[in-house]
Amino acid sequence: MNLAELETPCLVLDRAKMMKNVAALHARLQRLGVGLRPHGKTGKNIDSLRPTLAGQPGGITVSTLKEAEYYFGHGIRDIVYAVGIAPVKLDRVAGLIQKGARITVILDSVAQARAVAAKAREHGVTLPALIEIDSDGHRSGVEPGDPLLVDIGRILHAEKGTALAGVLTHAGASYDCKSVDAIRAMAQTERDGAVACAEALRRSGLPCPVVSVGSTPTAFFAEDLSGVTEVRAGVFLFFDLVMAGLGVCRPQDIAVSVLASIIGHQRRRGWAITDAGWMALSRDRGTASQSVDQGYGLVCDRAGGLLPGLVVQATNQEHGIVADRSGKPVDWAALPIGSAVRILPNHACATAAMFDRYHVTDGSTEVVDVWHRVNGW
């Protein structure tokens, strides 16, 4: 089957580009001497995750317990659930552990540590936990230097049912960096914060086997990961326009795109209308705060070649408005009614989440496979 035969909108994954992206991160981390714990939240699919594990230790990261159950069902045992644990989810975590998974939760409070210990005892399992560190001020975690770190560590180490697995941080603020130098500095801060906390635990006589850091930007630009035991990253798998805006990739490296049909020419305004609205592209406007605002995405032809100047300027639920950045009308002859375009996303995780499957190509417009996603919770 060819992309020309697919009903629109649908999600296209260029496996050839994906494999290059994976190889690029593997090479980078090999030079730094650290293994990858890939994040399954981007692909939400086993076929796209497997290549990221090649030559790596084998553990993964997930953002939902549904992902954890799915990947465990496909034979992956070592899983970090990297969202601060809610007590209401602990029965489900314990259920996975009883089936043979090693699920590590993360937390940043005494209340969570005690809830984990209580639930582990109730189920008769051991529930390993990482303490989340706030290395960049963007969200959750214990700040380096806060005595809370050792308080939580002591509970996890002492209580029956829990195990102190180490520390974990995520420099999500790297997405807002304005230069590669700023990302390099952020990577150093991320590493330093995690390692400082690991050392604080060890000075207090507590174990800290795992020192886990990562985000796609910091993973690509880190120069020193001494003391770090693993790097986590997700969006590198597909890349997107936010990553291109940060200088982590080029637009032509982006492996996912939304196939859309041209359904109208709004000649007075110079627009072409597509059937890929925000329901297909997502509402993510992550490039809006970057130096080049890519609207709701850049426009390619069906074969994936960028159409210079064209951008999805606005969306409604099932409509996208394609305009030329220059303000000139789009080239109607190049975009006839019924023709197809491919839209590169601002944020691959958000756009892919609007679909239940990938139509997989391999550098051409032939569809070589269909891969399903595990959406939801």
Next chain:
Amino acid sequence: MNLAELETPCLVLDRAKMMKNVAALHARLQRLGVGLRPHGKTGKNIDSLRPTLAGQPGGITVSTLKEAEYYFGHGIRDIVYAVGIAPVKLDRVAGLIQKGARITVILDSVAQARAVAAKAREHGVTLPALIEIDSDGHRSGVEPGDPLLVDIGRILHAEKGTALAGVLTHAGASYDCKSVDAIRAMAQTERDGAVACAEALRRSGLPCPVVSVGSTPTAFFAEDLSGVTEVRAGVFLFFDLVMAGLGVCRPQDIAVSVLASIIGHQRRRGWAITDAGWMALSRDRGTASQSVDQGYGLVCDRAGGLLPGLVVQATNQEHGIVADRSGKPVDWAALPIGSAVRILPNHACATAAMFDRYHVTDGSTEVVDVWHRVNGW
């Protein structure tokens, strides 16, 4: 089952509020003497659609052919697919017609009219079409006064296989109105544009049985719908913060909310962290351009009562950051780790689309039913 037992994040629908919203629009349209053709794109579910049809002509609107197939499977025959038709979708439309559905497509070009006629002949069916009118300049459609209108009308009327069903417009720009007076004026413009086009077709000797207008804001504030045969609206079913910002409803009328757990206290910053990020709330920031920016949503307690001052200030994929608008720290004691909150959405269509089901309540925290959604295309 009670909301307290549900794993988070999940989507809650208060049926009692929904029924009041439906009654409000029915009463409004009854005074204006026009029937409702509800839009199935908001609920994407038959149980929430049925009450909107009570006392109405019985036809519906959809935004995807998957919705059309689903609703037809639940006995609804008269369906307008209100996204400009892409030729690649016509086989699927013809298939529904062959099964007994009356599917009306919309279009705004000669190319589409000819494609519809050709496909109808190929399948031996009659494919009715409405001409889309651009009454507000926001997206698609033929402008009132453009001779293209009659050109398309003649093709639809003359060609074997098609039928000219009438005209349709959607004043989507009403979402950007800054006052109720502006919405009233927009409603008049929407009505006037559609009726003018209907009259232009009739003056040319063409039929125009249907004059279809609508958006939730214009449906609520229209004062004159003479010459209009039906009103379309969708988001009135649930309402949301964008509609509250427009003055169409109050926050306490909003029938859908996302149930979330408190998973962290970021004391240095004064935040509470929840497990409802943009994957649950959507990336929709529709209130950002309104006079009161509601962030990613307003925060209620588990019973649905608004917690004054609290707003979801930022989101990541599976994290929401709850802050007090005043800049003061949130009240930690009122939001203990593991407690639950409910988030009111900016845009009900976008937030509901992140879930595959509703947990239905009826004015209390007891879950009385589970309703499934038909997402995708």
